[in-house]
Amino acid sequence: MGQEAVVAQSISKLYNGVGALDSVSFTVRSGEAYAFIGPNGAGKSTLFNIIAGVMKPSSGSIRVLGGSPFDPSTRIKISYLPATPPLYPWLTVMENVDFYASLYGFNKNTVRQEAKRLLETLGVQELAAKLSSKLSTGQAKLASIVLALAVEAELLILDEPTTALDPAMRRSIIDLLRERVSKGVTILMATHIVDEAEGLANRVAVMDKGRVIADGGVEELKKLYAPPAVLVIKPGLEHVENAYAALKNRWVTVYSHDGEVRIHTDDPDGDLPKAILILGEKGIRVLSVSVVKPTLEDVFFKLTGRKLGE
Amino acid sequence: MRTKPIVSFIVRDLKLMIRDKMFIFWLVAWPLIWIFMTAYIFVPPTGDGGTIMLNLGIVNLDSSQTPFNGSSLIKILGEAEYNGSKLFSLKLYHSEEEALQALRRGELDSVIVVPEGFGYAVINPVEKARLQAYVGSRTPESAQISSSIVIGFLERFSEELSFKRIEKAVNIVKGLPIPEEEKQWLNTALQSIMQPLDLTVEHISPEVFENRARTLGWYTIGAIGMMFLYFGFNSGAILIVSEKERGTLRKLFSTPLTEGEFLAGGFLSQLTILLISTLILILVGVSPAVGARIIIDPLNPVHLLAIAFMVCGALMSMSIGALISLLSKTVRGASGMGTVLGLLLSFTTGIWFPLEWMPQPVRLLAAIFPPAWSIEASRRILVFENIVEPLILDSVKIFSSTAVLLALALLTYRSRIKQYAET
Numbered sequence: 035m036g037q038e039a040v041v042a043q044s045i046s047k048l049y050n051g052v053g054a055l056d057s058v059s060f061t062v063r064s065g066e067a068y069a070f071i072g073p074n075g076a077g078k079s080t081l082f083n084i085i086a087g088v089m090k091p092s093s094g095s096i097r098v099l100g101g102s103p104f105d106p107s108t109r110i111k112i113s114y115l116p117a118t119p120p121l122y123p124w125l126t127v128m129e130n131v132d133f134y135a136s137l138y139g140f141n142k143n144t145v146r147q148e149a150k151r152l153l154e155t156l157g158v159q160e161l162a163a164k165l166s167s168k169l170s171t172g173q174a175k176l177a178s179i180v181l182a183l184a185v186e187a188e189l190l191i192l193d194e195p196t197t198a199l200d201p202a203m204r205r206s207i208i209d210l211l212r213e214r215v216s217k218g219v220t221i222l223m224a225t226h227i228v229d230e231a232e233g234l235a236n237r238v239a240v241m242d243k244g245r246v247i248a249d250g251g252v253e254e255l256k257k258l259y260a261p262p263a264v265l266v267i268k269p270g271l272e273h274v275e276n277a278y279a280a281l282k283n284r285w286v287t288v289y290s291h292d293g294e295v296r297i298h299t300d301d302p303d304g305d306l307p308k309a310i311l312i313l314g315e316k317g318i319r320v321l322s323v324s325v326v327k328p329t330l331e332d333v334f335f336k337l338t339g340r341k342l343g344e
Numbered sequence: 345m346r347t348k349p350i351v352s353f354i355v356r357d358l359k360l361m362i363r364d365k366m367f368i369f370w371l372v373a374w375p376l377i378w379i380f381m382t383a384y385i386f387v388p389p390t391g392d393g394g395t396i397m398l399n400l401g402i403v404n405l406d407s408s409q410t411p412f413n414g415s416s417l418i419k420i421l422g423e424a425e426y427n428g429s430k431l432f433s434l435k436l437y438h439s440e441e442e443a444l445q446a447l448r449r450g451e452l453d454s455v456i457v458v459p460e461g462f463g464y465a466v467i468n469p470v471e472k473a474r475l476q477a478y479v480g481s482r483t484p485e486s487a488q489i490s491s492s493i494v495i496g497f498l499e500r501f502s503e504e505l506s507f508k509r510i511e512k513a514v515n516i517v518k519g520l521p522i523p524e525e526e527k528q529w530l531n532t533a534l535q536s537i538m539q540p541l542d543l544t545v546e547h548i549s550p551e552v553f554e555n556r557a558r559t560l561g562w563y564t565i566g567a568i569g570m571m572f573l574y575f576g577f578n579s580g581a582i583l584i585v586s587e588k589e590r591g592t593l594r595k596l597f598s599t600p601l602t603e604g605e606f607l608a609g610g611f612l613s614q615l616t617i618l619l620i621s622t623l624i625l626i627l628v629g630v631s632p633a634v635g636a637r638i639i640i641d642p643l644n645p646v647h648l649l650a651i652a653f654m655v656c657g658a659l660m661s662m663s664i665g666a667l668i669s670l671l672s673k674t675v676r677g678a679s680g681m682g683t684v685l686g687l688l689l690s691f692t693t694g695i696w697f698p699l700e701w702m703p704q705p706v707r708l709l710a711a712i713f714p715p716a717w718s719i720e721a722s723r724r725i726l727v728f729e730n731i732v733e734p735l736i737l738d739s740v741k742i743f744s745s746t747a748v749l750l751a752l753a754l755l756t757y758r759s760r761i762k763q764y765a766e767t
Contacts, residue, residue: 049766086598088765106600114598118591124360136352137599165363191598 038097039064039189039220040085045094047080047244054080056244057094062237064188067211067221069231071330072241073342078224079117081241082193085222086114099188110138113187117194117224119178123167127153127177130166131184138185149184156180156206171198179207183214190214192223196230208233226342228330238330242338252330259336260328261287261298265306268294268322269313280316281309289335298332345604353609354616361617370575370683371621375567376628378696382563383634387556398490400432401443401455408463417458417475417501424497431493440476447480453490454479456498466505473505510534560636561727562698564629568622568654569695569719572661574686575621576715579614580665581678584757588764589675597765607757611662618658638726649735650725656746657718661686663746664715666753669760695719714745 040062047055055077062068070078083089084096087103101108121130128149135145153159161169161177169177175198182190190211196204204227211221211234225231231238232252239249248255269277271293278290285305287298299305302325313320334342361367400421406414424431435452437443443455457476465473477498479491514531522530587593596606629636641647665682672678690696693710702710710716721738724730 083594083765086594088594088597090766106602109598110600112598114595116591116594116598120590120592120595122356122360122590122592124363125356129356129359133352133356134595134599137349137596137601139346139348139600 037064037100038062039066039099040068040222041095041097042081042085043095045081045084045091045096047077047084047089048092054244055084055091058241058244058246059094060239060246060249062220062222064220065215065218066237067215067223067235069235069238070222070224070241071226071228071231071238071334071342072224073226073340075243076241077244078241079193080244082114082116082191082222082224086112086191088114111188112191113182113185113189114191115178115182115193115195117197119166119174120181121166121169121174121177124165126163126165127169127180128162130177131181134181135185140185144186145184148186149180152180152183152210155210156203172200172203175199176203179210183210188219190219190221190223192221194224194226196225196227204230205233228334228342231330240330240334240337242334242340247337248333255330255333256328259333261300261332261336262328263299263302263325264328264332265297265299265302265309266294266324266326267297267309267313267320269318269320273318276316277313277318277320280312280318284308284312287336289341291331291341296332296335298328298336345602345608349601349605350609350612353606354613357613357617358620361620370578371571371617372624375571375621375625378570379560379564379567379625379629379634379636383560383636387559387563397430398432398453398493399435399451400494401435401437401446401452403437403440403443403455403457405460406458406462408461410463410467412466413463414458417462420501421456421497431497444478447478450480452480454494456494555637557635557637558727560629560634561638562723563696564625564634564636564638565719565723565727566690566696567629568625569657569715570687570690571621571625572618572654572658572719573690573695573715574683575618576614576658576661577665577668577682577686578679579617579682580662580753581668581672581682582675583610583614583662583666583669584760584764585669585673585678586675593761593764597761603758603761606761607754611659614662615655615658619655622654622658639729640726646725646735649739650722653718653722653725653738653742656742657715657722660715660718660746660749663749663753666756670756689713689715714742714749717745718742 038061040060042061043059045055045058046053058077058081060068070081072078080089084091085098085103087098087105087109090104096103098108099111103109103112121127122133125133128146131145131149132142135142150159150162153162156176158173158176161173161180164173166174166177175196179192179195182192182195192211195211196207199207208230211223215221215234221234223231223234235252237249237251238255239246240255241247248259250258267277267281274290274293274295277295278288281295281297282288285297285299289296297305297309306323306325310320310323331342334340361371402418402421404414404418408414418434418436421432422430422434435446437446437455440455440457443452443457446452447455455478457478459474459476462473462475465471475498477494479494513534517527517530520527584593587596626638626640628634630638639647640651668682668685669678672681689709692702692706693699693713693716694702694707695716699707699710717738721735721742
């Protein structure tokens with residue numbers, strides 16, 4: 035890590051007078067994995083379109099790999115995966131790979147070999163000869179990841195790369211991305227799956243309503259914005275809302291997420307019995323209780339008062 | 345500008361041409377359907393395109409026992425032919441009322457009533473043989489035709505009868521004690537009274553329909569022009585918006601691809617497809633299955649110019665498609681609009697139907713529609729081998745309008761790319 039791969043200064047973007055990005059500034063160093071987390075509509079995709087040279091900012095400046103992303107000689111070093119799989123339905127996956135490789139001017143066979151290797155690593159080599167129109171949503175996502183990784187790029191820009199994939203496949207993708215980072219490739223990734231960001235990123239930017247509201251290392255952000263511990267209470271699915279209602283006024287930060295109620299606490303040993311008692315008084319059956327370390331989801335909630343999925 | 349990405353676009357879209365059945369239908373099958381319909385229905389290999397057969401009701405009230413009577417007339421009507429096809433389908437009725445009811449119901453085109461004593465009247469030189477004809481029609485269009493045919497037939501019949509009577513009169517005159525010169529004068533005078541006008545009628549077909557092979561050549565080029573219009577309009581209209589809807593536009597422009605390469609690739613791939621389809625249509629057109637006459641001599645510079653005119657026609661159609669893209673923000677809308685406008689204009693600007701069939705105001709459309717100029721000029725050279733027409737003027741008009749339309753298309757596309765990448 036050393037040189038700056040991406041330098042964004044006060045980037046703003048207006049769509050028909052409505053602000054999508056509001057004075058966004060950040061720096062990503064070469065060889066770094068940098069994740070943007072934030073809910074839908076936070077401005078992540080707009081920011082990525084600007085970094086990839088597809089869209090111009092309304093104001094501010096952007097430097098990518100030492101040049102302008104609007105210059106084709108810079109874009110030859112960038113591989114961008116938009117959120118929607120950019121596949122031509124009448125071409126096979128490998129033909130899509132060939133087509134995009136030719137736009138870069140790369141050697142077709144080299145790119146094909148790499149695509150083949152990636153498909154084999156992911157255990158989906160049969161997709162190579164399959165027409166894109168015949169792919170399932172998850173398969174299309176995998177194919178488009180292969181498309182993005184097969185070209186030799188210095189900067190990978192990945193917008194929600196693992197959406198629609200099962201957890202095992204997500205882990206495989208994260209492993210592939212780690213491999214790239216270890217080879218000095220810079221990765222920018224937008225996601226609202228916090229495990230992914232935590233598992234891959236050296237640094238994270240938290241985005242909300244077109245702004246970067248915090249950025250730093252994962253642990254640094256947790257230290258700054260998350261409590262020392264989080265109580266995780268799992269009532270039966272039908273009782274989640276009742277449990278949340280019973281607990282929300284007793285602690286400052288309480289929210290329900292994925293069938294559990296999470297309580298931010300400085301004193302987990304003292305607060306745990308209190309929470310169980312309150313739920314017991316209300317007749318709410320608790321399936322499990324645990325004390326866990328905070329995640330980026332907790333950081334985001336602390337910063338915005340909302341969940342990432344909202 | 346790099347050639348590799350441009351060639352990739354061509355390869356990509358040729359694969360679509362091969363793999364998408366709808367693509368093949370619109371590019372090849374649809375124009376071929378029209379060519380074959382022309383070859384086997386509108387200009388069939390034998391005959392003259394089908395003789396009209398009229399449904400004729402006959403009421404024969406004649407009971408004359410004479411050598412020529414009502415039955416003889418019915419026999420003549422039944423055997424009357426034009427170009428080897430029967431003119432009338434006869435149906436006999438017992439009463440005039442019954443026949444007229446059928447005529448009113450639209451079952452018949454005409455009714456002829458042969459009165460009692462018709463046979464005697466025919467052979468009696470001092471009596472007029474009477475016939476009653478009622479002309480109706482099964483369809484509004486057939487009224488004029490049935491009137492002309494029935495009345496024409498009966499007039500011809502009447503004329504023949506007159507000749508017979510004059511012949512008889514002349515024979516009588518021959519036996520009379522009149523000087524020979526006066527006999528001769530009387531003979532000539534009687535014939536000229538019968539036929540005062542010696543009319544010669546000749547049917548002249550327009551040059552277009554001079555013979556079947558050229559007619560089919562005309563329509564084969566017409567089918568190519570029609571395909572240029574609807575496919576060119578369509579592909580031009582959806583060039584950018586289809587990339588946007590598919591989610592590939594942003595990926596494309598995140599690669600080193602430039603706008604110029606993208607537009608060159610998109611245009612050349614569609615042009616290649618149109619020219620491949622053109623080649624297929626010409627080969628099928630000139631094959632024995634259709635029998636069109638289209639002459640392409642690659643060594644003849646004028647023929648090469650005709651091919652250049654066709655390329656211009658394709659480019660102009662795609663460019664107009666680019667302008668159509670301004671009217672719609674979806675593939676469905678742009679495609680629908682491109683196809684409908686393409687078909688409408690190919691039908692009204694002399695590309696598919698001859699301009700002579702169009703009312704005067706519609707003909708003005710062809711005069712200001714540059715793709716029609718390129719098709720007409722190509723047709724003149726490749727089908728009629730007419731190289732006397734003002735080729736220089738044609739070339740200036742066609743090449744300059746192609747340049748103008750292409751420039752407008754590029755401006756439109758640039759603004760569309762910017763707009764779609766931004767939203």
